[in-house]
Amino acid sequence: MKKSFIITLILTSLISLNSCTDLTENVLDEASATGLTDKQAADGNIAPVYARLPDLFTHTNYFAIQEISTDEAILPYRGGTDWGDNGIYIALHQHTHTSTDPNIRNTWLVLAQGISRAVTALNTLPTIKDSNAKIYIAEARGMRAYYNMLMLDLFGLVFVKEDAEAVSQILRGEQALEYVKNELLAVEPDLLTTVGPGRLTKGAVWGLLARLYLNAAVYRDRFATQFTFKPEDMDKVVEYSDKIISSNQYQLSKDYFSIFNDNNHDNKELIFAVDQRAELNGHNRLAYFSISGDQFPLPAFPAANGTDGPAITPDFYRTWVNAYAPNDPAGVDPRFYKKNMTIPADSCMAASDIVMDRGILRGQQYGLLRVNGAFVRCGNNYRVGKLFYVTRNRPTLPVSFPEQVDFSVAGSNYNTGYRVLKYEFGKKSQSGRNLGDADIAIVRLADVYLMRAEAKLRKGNDAASALADVNTVRASRTSGAPALTSMNLDLLLRERGFELYWEMVRRSDLVRFGKYEGTWTEKTNADKLKRVFPIPQTAIDGASNLPGYLKQNEGY
Structure with missing residues (x-):
């Protein structure tokens, strides 16, 4: 038996x-x-x-x-x-x-x-x-x-x-x-x-x-x-x-x-x-979920696109802006955005050169142009240009992401809100949902440094060492973010947001930091019983x- x-x-x-x-x-x-x-x-x-x-x-x-x-x-x-x-x-x-x-x-x-x-x-x-x-x-x-x-x-x-x-x-x-x-x-x-x-x-x-x-x-x-x-x-x-x-x-x-x-x-x-x-069982859903239904990252697969799902809140975006003002965070912190492709209007590009930008996507988006289910070709290359919401039957609405997003009619439009493409769109994904090869991080080293920094801060006797841990993470990236000069728990939470956004730790962090009953976008509920589901x-x-x-x- x-x-x-x-x-x-x-x-x-x-x-x-x-x-x-x-x-x-x-x-x-x-x-x-x-x-x-x-x-x-x-x-x-x-x-x-x-x-x-x-x-x-x-x-x-x-x-x-x-x-x-x-x-x-x-x-x-x-x-x-x-x-x-x-x-x-x-x-x-x-x-x-x-x-x-x-x-x-x-x-x-x-x-x-x-x-x-x-x-x-x-x-x-x-x-x-x-x-x-x-x-x-x-x-x-x-x-x-x-x-x-x-x-x-x-x-x-x-x-x-x-x-x-x-x-x-x-x-x-x-x-x-x-x-x-x-x-x-x-x-x-x-x-x-x-x-x-x-x-x-x-x-x-x-x-x-x-x-x-x-x-x-x-x-x-x-x-x-x-x-x-x-x-x-x-x-x-x-x-x-x-x-x-x-x-x-x-x-x-x-x-x-x-x-x-x-x-x-x-x-x-x-x-x-x-x-x-x-x-x-590998999936591509963390990549496809946020980006537009008219963003097609893969020339080989004209059915692989986004779904116009979640955006980042203006509240979260403003933490970046406030940290780096008057500079654009995209030019200061390499975790915010990575530009992979420069597209002049109505260009022709080889398939191998079509690589979506990563991180927090703002403003007008450019990419592969699709007509009647097929990408527009120019010889062996592909036509790329300014994107519109053709797949949503709104061909005059540009795929241009504004900061505003909320539950109002205007704020719920397909294009509203800055989007996140953190995990690479899987190169084998025929539908946008399936065949993602990116391992999904559960624990990674940067989080370990930040956990150690937080523990030192909570003990209240080693802020200098906590600051060093945070700056180690910031400096480790190519063209790393500038070193911070002080550290406290509010800055540590902000830093965890910058480093770990979209990695499924935010709710746990907010509860631990006593921020989960806060107000953001259209959320005003302050019931502490919601700390558990x-x-x-x-x-x-x-x-x-x-x-x-x-x-x-x-x-x-």
């Missing part, structure tokens, strides 16, 4: 597997299943534990609830016809979301499935006689802790489960925090350092522990008027950050946007990331046969 179970698991999971470093995908048929090796069985049990990460880090799951709920991103009802979705994105931004929100529900489901798959692997791997089994057990246990860490951050609880057939125990507050911490500490000795960012390594666990300790005050007392950051917690943030930095295994990238290129798997700034190299109603209904087992979060 056990062997049959293992074979079934491999057959059903590997088809949807997103490749993990050194884990070979073997799709086995009935004939070959009887000859299953221990290595194939071990690989087939750990791989599904990672396989849902690409689904978690999509535009309408983790990204939506971590970014659109903050002062960084806003998604209006575009043109009155697109992204309405029964008002869920407006509600997320205004903090009026409910327990029936599908993005919240889907994020919960992916996390729950990740925990379940980890438990299944932990129940099976000890029976497999493969040399990698001990490492895989540590990875599965660590990934269970990571999924639970996200559950704790988003929903205020964790699920403790050892036996796949048992009912999970639910922990909250201090108990939940201690559980995640102890699980990560338990697996660290057995993890490797040499398997790349797509698998859980010692460095990844050090980064997650630093993040956990940094947010410990929030997790202990979620709705506190003022969080108490214990000095011993901040010492641990520094300790684990030091481990990463002093390991010399990771490096700050000189080219900021190369961290987000579609060939970034070997970028030494990545410590832990969603591995998207395989053409299975509601448990999906479907989950509560599904547990209804266990009275009192799954209690809804306060305020929902």
Whole structure:
């Protein structure tokens, strides 16, 4: 029975597997299943534990609830016809979301499935006689802790489960925090350092522990008027950050946007990331989500375009302007914008020269011109020029992004708001949505420096060292941003925004800094109970046969 179970698991999971470093995908048929090796069985049990990460880090799951709920991103009802979705994105931004929100529900489901798959692997791997089994057990246990860490951050609880057939125990507050911490500490000795960012390594666990300790005050007392950051917690943030930095295994990238290129798997700034190299579950949605439906980045694929999704808020944009006035931030900070293509009006360009600009996109956009579903050619080259909203049947509306974006009719037009193209548009993406090869950063070295700086500031006795950490990050980029001369928590939060925008950490940052109840764009809700999301109603209904087992979060 056990062997049959293992074979079934491999057959059903590997088809949807997103490749993990050194884990070979073997799709086995009935004939070959009887000859299953221990290595194939071990690989087939750990791989599904990672396989849902690409689904978690999509535009309408983790990204939506971590970014659109903050002062960084806003998604209006575009043109009155697109992204309405029964008002869920407006509600997320205004903090009026409910327990029936599908993005919240889907994020919960992916996390729950990740925990379940980890438990299944932990129940099976000890029976497999493969040399990698001990490492895989540590990875599965660590990934269970990571999924639970996200559950704790988003929903205020964790699920403790050892036996796949048992009912999970639910922990909250201090108990939940201690559980995640102890699980990560338990697996660290057995993890490797040499398997790349797509698998859980010692460095990844050090980064997650630093993040956990940094947010410990929030997790202990979620709705506190003022969080108490214990000095011993901040010492641990520094300790684990030091481990990463002093390991010399990771490096700050000189080219900021190369961290987000579609060939970034070997970028030494990545410590832990969603591995998207395989053409299975890899997606391109973090690239296509924000840009215009009339921006077509790939000459080879006339159906690969943007979707006119979220823009950055004027509030977030103004943090850049205020930091660098009277200069344009694009000319001062290499993290704001990278110009890749200069297009005179109505030019002809070779396909290899057509590369979209990156970062925060403002004003009139230029690119490939498309007529009747095909790009306009000039011999072997392509016609490029000023873009209009042809795909939206508004051919007189220029694809020109203004700063203003809000939920008014004018502010919700297709073109409103500055857009973000941080992750490179995948070169294989035939639809704009699929086949993204860029690994998605979960923990990277710049974040580690900034976490260490924040911990030093919160201890209140090492502002000079915190300033040095921040300036190390700023100076590391080619034509780096000018050094700062002072440092405090407000500047540190601003710096985290400049470095980590669009990377799905903003909500957690705002909560920790006491800013999540603030006002931005059209959001005025100051209810501190919104610091956690509601448990999906479907989950509560599904547990209804266990009275009192799954209690809804306060305020929902």
